[in-house]
Amino acid sequence: MALDHYVSQVHLKNFYAPDLGERMYAIRKAGLKTYQCDSYSQCRIEEGSTNPYLQEPRVIEEFLKDVEPRYNAALEKLRAGQLDRDSIFAIAGFAAYVESCSPAGMRIHSAPLRKTLEMTAELLEKDGRLPPAPPELGGESLAELLSSGRVQFAIDPKYPQSIGIQSILKRLSIWGNSWWDIVINEDGDSPFFTSDYPVAIQPGDRPGLVNRIVPLAPNLALRIKPDLAERGIVDLEFRNLRIRRVKATKQLIAAINTAIVQGAETTVYSSLDRPWVPRFVEKYANFHIEPRTTKVPYGDGYMAVSTMAVGRKTNAALSVNQMGR
Secondary structure (H helix, E strand, O other), rough: EEEEEEHHHHHHHHHHOOOOOOOOEEEOOOOEEEEEEOOOOEEEEEEEOOOOOOOHHHHOHHHHOOHHHHHHHHHHHHOOOOHHHHHHHHHHHHHHHHHHHHHHHHHHHHHHHHHHHHHHHHHHHHHOOOOOHHHHHHOOOOOHHHHHOOOOOOOOOOOHHHHHHOOOOHHHHHHHHHEEEEEEOOOOOOOOOOEHHHHHHHEEEEEEEEEEEEEEOOOEEEEOOOOOOOOOOOOOOOOEEEEEEEEEHHHHHHHHHHHHHHHHOEEEEEOOOOHHHHHHHHHHHHHEEEEEEEEEEEEEEEEEEEEEEEOOOOHHHHHHHHOOO
């Protein structure tokens, strides 16, 4: 069985610590365990790129052939302000792959599907098209049982992954035709972190819209401000990409690292070993990215409006994460 990296090794190697050679520092968000590691041992799961819902179960590996080999050259072109189509594809493609195929991405994108099933079940029950719930469940309706959490829909995480893979070029196109802030970090004592979900989020310019924060190297990060006018259009020539170069202040470095730690699913990686690093991780360890889905009346039914936000983990979520380690 293949051990597939859901965060590319070529990305993680950029965060190797100069004093360790081909290794980096890692901190678990639960328990704050610290250790040293290489890229090969991290962010990988058995058959992570295999999806049984697709006609070609490992088609995403073909996509990665246009991303991973170009990644390092793309970073150099980004630093130099000489981006070309292949570089934009590699950087946006890396971020799109992580959001589509990582465990965190699958968790986040399972929730809107679950909410859609709940709304559908409620409408079917309202129309009398479902049998009554068994008496053993207390005589409550299915809608009441779902609302209380006594009954839940189980979502196979591979299903939202399959949707993400099938729509990955659309997501890549939107991000590659949006506003990019290229953030240059010249403070060697405060490098950018990365994580096992290096597509962090920050609130966008309007409610429900989120910017993506993508650490690319300890001295380089990208803030993507999605342009929703590009939805439904696939333009892989990236004609509408708008770029701004930003020199990072200490406040901006702290804000980006805060988002990275909060967005990490289980583990934060650093190229630097300083006493302030575990303290910083500890401060934001009990947060994660969570989906927010709102049920909005629409005609005779409902419409689900979904977004993402950073939220504090519940005790249940913490327990699940700790068991997963």
